[in-house]
Amino acid sequence: MITFKNVTKTFHLDSKTSISPVKDVSMDIASGEFIIITGRSGSGKTTLLNLSAGMVKPNSGRIIIDQTDLADMTDRQLSTLRNQKLGFVFQFPSLLSSLNVLENVTLPGIFDQGQNEKTIKARGLDLLKTMGLADKAAVYPRQLSAGEQKRVVLSRSLLNKPQVILADEPTSDLDEQTELEVMNLLRGINETGVTFIMVTHSLQLVPYASRAFNMENGILAEISRTGSKL
Template sequence: MALKKVIETKKLSRVFKNGEIEVHALSDIDMLIHEGEFVAIMGASGSGKSTLLHIIGCLDRPSSGEYSLDNVLVNDLDKNQLADIRNQKIGFIFQSYNLLSRTTALENVELPLIYNRTGQFANSKELAKKALDQVGLSDRMYHRTNELSGGQQQRVAIARALVNNPTLILADEPTGNLDSKSSFDIADLFVQLNNKGKTIVMITHEPEIAKFAKRMIYLRDGRILTDKLIENRSTKADAMKELERNPAADNELP
């Protein structure tokens, strides 16, 4: 049985114009990601990671080339159709969590279902509780988000991304604001979700987090430099042992 294509790009390019100057942020990106993959996208600042994420997430359009998400050609969609595909097919996770601070974890997770226009989520509260349980936060669902730790807030954000059962989880530097231990917890949660069949694409600048994925795509100057399977995948236990051996590597924020 053929694997289902979730992401397919053909000769994808993005050019930004500033007067007479053209900046080629992406050039001829050919990429295929199937259902059930866990892919890390890496690259130095300016390599095109964010531009690619914005196009994959239907937040921006390519200048040329094609992009299909879940076998829907995205190029031809209007703004309303793009908004619908974002709401129905993509679960976004951001570095800064993007939570409402004076509302509970449960209310934050329920929000995408309330805004969903398909009318298919009448039992939004139950679905939100289930999503929080999936990320190990069933005992914190009535806490306001400003009463939670950074790692717990990111788990709320992941539950919010999961709640409408999207085709794709798209994570943009999801551990960027977390200390090492919390980062490994979140990376391990992604592994657990991927093991249950979730397709995950994660942008990260942290090699130790990228190693939790199954596959790594490395960008340089807007092009794919390498695209390969990760042979020695990291686990939470491995990462914690390495941290104990080299505590100076902890990136705990003040």
């Protein structure tokens, strides 16, 4: 589903300083996997997800999604890929403050031609219900707690029924109980065939993964498979 072949990303901060948050990373993620990536702050996890979605371009190496090399795609094709095949849960707040919760959740549906508004709205409401937010559909993001906002973003990422969800610390603002509830929801979605690549600082979530990786200074290493201990 997603393959990285010797991918390196370097940012040049000025003419003398550069940083490579992703160094020679190779990985092969099959359809239906639940991947968890852990690692210290600044180790390159978000950059890795941004590369997977084609939002950041590698300096060297190849990134292949569903047999297509991202380097061979136009910006338009990349946008279509992101809108139709990928769901993204950003690490930082990404809800539009001028839209209410339901409007935020249904936003990706606007770009998906062939679906009518009523169907999109019903699906949005359904997702909010699954996330325990049915009564918040008409309120605005600023009226929500951080954890509720995270759940709205998760609902939005699921709207277009993506094949892959790239989730950057989707449970970071949740209490332990809600975190486990959300993880169980994500597991249920994964069991329907959706591939997950999720970044988290919670090592206790590793058992949810089919495989877990750790990033350290831009280098990715596999740390566990289902059934094996850390």
